[in-house]
Amino acid sequence: MVAIGDLIGYLARGLGGFLAGRSRSSSFYWGLIFLGYGINLFAVPALALAGNWEIAFILVLIERIGKGLRAPARDTVLAEITEGIGKGKGFGLHEVMDQTGAILGPAIVGYALYQGIGYSGSFKVLLIPALFAMAMLMIAFLNHREVHSISSKEEGKHEKLPTQFWIYSASMALLALGFIHWVLAGYHIKNLGLLPDSEIPFIYMVAMITDAIIALPAGFLYDKWGPKTLLVTPFLAMLAIYYLMMGAERMYIYIGAVIWGILMGLYETNMRVTVADAVTPQNRAYAYGIYGVVFGTSWVVGNGIMGALYPISVTYILIFVIGVEIVSLGMLGVFLKRFRKMC
Structure with a gap:
């Protein structure tokens, strides 16, 4: 079900990008942004009525669709308004705030449950930050x-997307093939009893906090060194799979969670900024x-392959990830060479 939700959300990005670009x-760009955030922010509190x-x-699928529809238009606007301070810093700050909300949301629900409000009342409480978010968007x-x-x-007119964009997308698609989804990692930890059940949500929170911490520094580094900062990502994907799936000690799991969070932070900042820099401003929504769509589909397919290999041997998963990440690194090198010529 998680895979279905993720896939639908990423496919919605393709639709959102096409509609915005077309x-x-x-007004249409902002309309998509408001629609997407409106769906996203009110679908979650609506769970109280489920x-x-x-x-x-x-409702979860609707939330993912809203998130997907708004993303291309939002990132296009974000890239434009952060030109002056540096797109890396802008996207980094956006990710910090996004992850802060992702951490505070469950904390608010948890506190409400602790106060005896119940699940229905707890989700209704989320209407307050939802309304505040819409006010900030306005x-x-x-x-x-x-x-x-x-x-x-x-x-209706647009230029053809440049070759370097397609090379970059192919490189990131291969990266996504070997980027383990946290659901699979969590299942492995639970299946082998590597951590108590109560500690598994905490280890995920460690990954999310790492994502938030790394986002802004990563953005600063992008503004200084550009897409070269992504050269580390294939290695991070390989290290994440090693520590999360091959380690049998608590410390290995925590190290893996931190590495996973760093990679997710780079995905949400530097990888998104590179898309904006690889195409003309007029084509950013399409791009x-x-x-x-490319990254999301590859992520779902890659984790499907890893899930199929899991009952056979975790070692096969490691071999698969190393293989696709090496190819991803090579294609990223080709992109960087073309990117330097473009600049």
């Missing part, structure tokens, strides 16, 4: 109504949509 309208798991699952819109990189006079 429209070439600032009477069974089927309705809850549908302030952002009022300060940047026009998306300057697009022109309504050229409605973000395609990149989202």
Whole structure:
């Protein structure tokens, strides 16, 4: 079910990117952003009204669709408004705030449950930060109504995406094939009894906190060194699989969680900024949509392969990951060579 939700969310990015790019309208861009955030922010509190798991699952799928639809337009706007301070810093700050919310949300629900409000009441409490988030989004819109990189006079027209973008997308697709999903890692930890059940959610929180901590420094490094900062990502994917799947001690699991969080932080910052730098500003929405579909589909397929290999041998998973990450590193090198020439 998690894989289905993730896949639908990433496919929605393709639709969002196509619609935004096709429209070439600032109003449409912001409309998609508001629609996406509105769906996302109110679908979760609506879980309080879910009477069974089927309705809850549908609400989760709706939340993923909203998240996917808004992403290309949002990232296009974010890339534009952060040109002055550095896109790396801008995307890094965005990820810090995003992860802060991801950590505080469950904490709020947990505290509400502790106070005896119950699950239904706990999710209703989330309406408060949801309304606050929409208010902040409105302030952002009022300060940047026009998306300057697009022109309504050229409605429906767009340039062909450059070769370096496709090479980069292929490299990141291979990276995603070997990037273990936390659900599979968590299952492995549970299956072998490497940690107590109560500690497994905590180890995931360690990964998320690491993601938040690394995001802004990673963005600073991107503004200084550019896409070269991504050369470390294939090695991180290999190390993550080794420590999370091959280690039999608690310390190995924690090291793996930190490495996984670092890689996720780079995915949410530097990898997204590179998309903006690999294409013209006018084509960013298209590029973000395609990149989202390619990366997301590869991530789901890769973890499907790892899941199929798991009953046979964890060693086979390690071999698979090492193989695809080596190829990913090679293609990333080709992209960097073309990127330097472009600059």
